[in-house]
Amino acid sequence: MSPSIPDDSHDPGLPATAALHRRGIKSFVARAGRMTTAQERAWQELWPRYGIEDQGIPLDLRTLFGREAPRTLEIGFGNGESLLALAADRPDQDFLGIEVHRPGVGHLMLRAAALGLTNLRIACRDAVDVLDRQIADATLDAVLLYFPDPWPKKRHHKRRIVQPAFVDLVARKLKTGGRFRLATDWQNYAEQMLEVASSCAALENEFDAGYAPRPDSRPLTRFENRGQRLGHGVWDLSFRKR
Numbered sequence: 729m730s731p732s733i734p735d736d737s738h739d740p741g742l743p744a745t746a747a748l749h750r751r752g753i754k755s756f757v758a759r760a761g762r763m764t765t766a767q768e769r770a771w772q773e774l775w776p777r778y779g780i781e782d783q784g785i786p787l788d789l790r791t792l793f794g795r796e797a798p799r800t801l802e803i804g805f806g807n808g809e810s811l812l813a814l815a816a817d818r819p820d821q822d823f824l825g826i827e828v829h830r831p832g833v834g835h836l837m838l839r840a841a842a843l844g845l846t847n848l849r850i851a852c853r854d855a856v857d858v859l860d861r862q863i864a865d866a867t868l869d870a871v872l873l874y875f876p877d878p879w880p881k882k883r884h885h886k887r888r889i890v891q892p893a894f895v896d897l898v899a900r901k902l903k904t905g906g907r908f909r910l911a912t913d914w915q916n917y918a919e920q921m922l923e924v925a926s927s928c929a930a931l932e933n934e935f936d937a938g939y940a941p942r943p944d945s946r947p948l949t950r951f952e953n954r955g956q957r958l959g960h961g962v963w964d965l966s967f968r969k970r
């Protein structure tokens with residue numbers, strides 16, 4: 729078990745979101761990476777169809793999707809491989825994605841439009857802020873966090889998105905019985921995830937005190953593929969909202 733959980737994320741005297749905002753530390757840095765012409769076109773033509781603007785108030789998800797259906801949110805979807813596969817595979821469910829990397833968002837919109845998907849919406853901002861201000865409590869059936877930036881250097885661990893206040897926030901957004909699924913290819917981060925999520929009173933580990941089997945629903949993403957090439961292991965976790 730990692731003894732190195734950063735202690736800057738949760739003052740028990742503060743509500744979780746206040747603690748998160750007070751942290752002021754982002755889990756991402758603006759990545760260089762030019763958009764292709766097709767991705768730029770996607771931003772012009774497809775963002776109005778798939779994009780979620782910041783209106784500063786919780787979204788009415790029923791109106792957004794035009795129906796009541798199970799809802800899954802993926803945080804930091806990268807190029808969107810898993811989200812695309814899930815949304816295409818489950819037309820009877822609705823999917824939300826949050827990603828700050830604009831080319832990745834463009835990529836996902838292009839692929840989604842090519843498949844004619846109508847059950848997907850995307851926010852392109854800090855997931856902490858979107859969760860806090862735009863997602864009402866107890867409205868999600870699942871939250872996915874696959875291969876979040878590992879910030880491997882110890883002095884950067886405070887940038888890792890999985891901190892007690894963040895996990896509390898995710899738990900609040902889940903319906904009772906909803907799932908929080910995580911995966912990482914960094915053992916030390918997996919240990920941190922296990923410790924932090926196990927300490928959240930609103931969640932229970934679906935696999936006793938340990939890791940979960942790899943879910944069939946998770947396609948091999950670019951980052952997982954890269955981890956495998958580098959010989960990294962992969963740790964999955966699955967928690968249920970009490």
Ligand SMILES: C[S@@+](CC[C@H](N)C(=O)[O-])C[C@H]1O[C@@H](n2cnc3c(N)ncnc32)[C@H](O)[C@@H]1O
Binds near residue numbers: 805806827832878951
């Ligand atoms: C290592 S990549 C993994 C991408 C994808 N899940 C995969 O497995 O291929 C992590 C992604 O999370 C995004 N990210 C990190 N912090 C974020 C935040 N606070 N809000 C939204 N996206 C974030 C990054 O831009 C990056 O694309």
